[in-house]
Amino acid sequence: MQSRVALVTGAGSGIGAGIAQELATQGHRVAVLDRTPETATATADQIKASGGTALAVHADVSDPAQVTQAVAEVTASLGPVGILVNNAGFAKDNNVLDMPLDDWDAVVNTHLRGSFLMLKATAPAMRETGWGRIVNISSISALGDDERVNYVAAKSGLEGFTRAAALDLAQHGITVNAVGPGVVHTKMTTVSAARAGRTLEQHLEAQAKTIPVGRIGTPHDIARAVLFFAAEDADFVTGQVIYVSGGPHG
Ligand code: NAD
Secondary structure, X not given: OOOOEEEEEOOOOHHHHHHHHXXXXXXXXXXXXXXXXXXXHHHXXXXXXXXXXXXXXXOOOOOHHHHHHHHHHHHHHOOOOOEEEEOOOOOOOEOXXXXXXXXXXXXXXXXXXXXXXXXXXXXXXXXXXXXXXXXXXXXXXXXXXXXXXXXHHHHHHHHHHHHHHHHHXXXXXXXXXXXXXXXXXXXXXXXXXXXXXXXXXXXXXXXXXXXXXXXXXXXXXXXXHHHHHHOOOOOOOOOOEEEEOOOOOO
């Protein structure tokens, strides 16, 4: 198993923190990027306490200058990025008729513009070494969901971005794939529960009833799929989306 430098965005919390921890367990040196510095530091400290190598970096992925600065910091401290996981994200749900333009821009800018900027900042070094893995965290919402047109557009856009970038980068030994989680209990589910007017417990119970395997997902479930795409010998799998959601939907 070769040790690579893995950069995970939004790794201060939830799914991203789980992915960062699993990549570190595989022996990779992990850059934990988040726009909330304290949470990035907390995840990096947990990895270090378990014997791994981690660096906390602070950036908003939708800001080009901050992305450039963050990737330069990671490269100087850990080496060039070989594995990029575009996970940073959030939802600002509303009926399309009531959705403010600012909420459209905020969600689309983080998921789509952020993934584009992160790819642009890291892929040239992957091209130089002839090896790279990019994994974008989509959602089953990419298939359609009510009262979140900004989030659905961003996630289905991210899946198109995945397929198109895979074609552009295949010749350089760089794969681009996406993992689409179903419901995973994180800060995001707390926000969805409040919006649905339920307690967190009621919300998780109601959601679990709609999932064929009968339970809510964990960051570990999602990280397993990321590790598959990030593997050294997964070079023949590119431009794909795998839904990790406890059963088929649609
Ligand atoms: P979370 O709120 O626990 O974590 C998201 C992290 O991203 C936070 O630490 C936040 O600070 C960071 N972040 C947000 N915007 C950022 C930006 N512009 N720049 C840098 N960091 C930023 O949420 P989560 O549930 O772990 O979500 C992680 C990803 O998984 C998101 O892309 C989300 O859309 C996706 N997802 C989540 C679920 C779910 O049920 N939780 C389901 C499907 C997809």
